[in-house]
Amino acid sequence: MATLSCQFHLAIHRLPCNARIRPSFSCSVQPSQSNIKVVINGAAKEIGRAAVIAVTKARGMEVAGAVDSYCVGEDIGKVCDMEEPLEIPVMNDLTMVLGSISQSKETGVVVDFTKPSAVYDNVKQATAFGLRSVVYVPRITVDTISALSAFCEKASMGCLVAPTLSIGSILLQQAAISASFHYNNVEIVESRAHGTDLPSPDAIQIANNLSNLGQLYNREDLSTDVSARGQVLGEDGVRVHSMVLPGLPSSTTVYFSGPGEVYTIKHDITDVQCLMPGLLLAIRKVARLKVTDCIAEYTLCLSSSILFRTLQK
Numbered sequence: 001m002a003t004l005s006c007q008f009h010l011a012i013h014r015l016p017c018n019a020r021i022r023p024s025f026s027c028s029v030q031p032s033q034s035n036i037k038v039v040i041n042g043a044a045k046e047i048g049r050a051a052v053i054a055v056t057k058a059r060g061m062e063v064a065g066a067v068d069s070y071c072v073g074e075d076i077g078k079v080c081d082m083e084e085p086l087e088i089p090v091m092n093d094l095t096m097v098l099g100s101i102s103q104s105k106e107t108g109v110v111v112d113f114t115k116p117s118a119v120y121d122n123v124k125q126a127t128a129f130g131l132r133s134v135v136y137v138p139r140i141t142v143d144t145i146s147a148l149s150a151f152c153e154k155a156s157m158g159c160l161v162a163p164t165l166s167i168g169s170i171l172l173q174q175a176a177i178s179a180s181f182h183y184n185n186v187e188i189v190e191s192r193a194h195g196t197d198l199p200s201p202d203a204i205q206i207a208n209n210l211s212n213l214g215q216l217y218n219r220e221d222l223s224t225d226v227s228a229r230g231q232v233l234g235e236d237g238v239r240v241h242s243m244v245l246p247g248l249p250s251s252t253t254v255y256f257s258g259p260g261e262v263y264t265i266k267h268d269i270t271d272v273q274c275l276m277p278g279l280l281l282a283i284r285k286v287a288r289l290k291v292t293d294c295i296a297e298y299t300l301c302l303s304s305s306i307l308f309r310t311l312q313k
Contacts, residue, residue, distance in 0.1 A: 037064035038061050039066075039108065040067065044079060052086075060284070064108065067094050076088045094110075094125055098126060119137050134159075135160065136162045139197060164202060176265055184215070186218070186255065186256050186257075187239045187254075191242075194244065198242040211233075218237040218239065
């Protein structure tokens with residue numbers, strides 16, 4: 001697609017007194033900016049399929065590759081139940097996909113939905129081919145993030161690691177941080193349909209955000225060892241209770257209390273679609289990073305230190 005730009009020129013010449021001044025127009029056709037080429041690593045997963053659809057519908061970007069160990073050889077459009085095929089087969093070789101994308105001069109971004117043990121090598125491969133990375137892998141370790149930071153600094157290439165992609169989760173965490181300065185008692189209650197990885201990364205993130213703020217919570221029962229009182233995360237007395245029942249939505253509630261009042265913040269996730277606006281923003285953010293940018297924190301343009309850790313030198 002090309003964009004049409006028009007320039008207005010007011011030309012004044014020496015004319016007779018009764019002559020009229022007529023403006024002149026000149027138009028030129030200029031090529032529009034190219035789309036961001038997006039490779040989805042983990043494309044056959046539920047979140048990967050949602051990402052393929054979201055990127056396809058988004059302005060300024062397009063799906064350029066799909067990588068997964070499942071549905072190999074199938075058209076990713078059909079895997080995602082799209083009305084028309086994308087003519088992009090699912091491949092299980094990331095290097096081959098990156099090689100084909102790197103031939104173009106357009107900006108490329110790899111979205112990684114794989115597993116913690118594979119993240120470092122995947123980012124390393126993407127960087128070798130000149131592509132930036134967006135990583136959304138729960139339970140990624142601090143050691144992996146440190147290794148990525150050192151590698152990206154040395155390679156002068158950006159990588160964006162997202163603890164969460166949910167805008168609602170970010171708003172909840174921001175509200176919890178603001179409330180923590182006004183209340184001395186806080187507990188986190190979460191519900192999940194399945195009992196894996198508990199406490200959840202969201203609950204751990206909230207507890208970490210509330211820690212080290214100079215506040216000691218729940219002083220009355222700080223030292224209790226009753227199991228029913230939940231798990232204490234950190235040294236500041238933040239307790240987490242995890243409820244697991246089939247059919248429950250993924251929900252996180254933070255309760256604060258003070259003399260005569262209870263302040264409650266709640267966030268429910270009912271579908272993986274809630275992560276797509278954050279993902280698209282992450283892709284656009286990392287694509288705009290420059291080599292001269294410093295290591296910084298990004299969070300959906302809302303605040304620092306909660307959502308995105310941008311590794312860039």
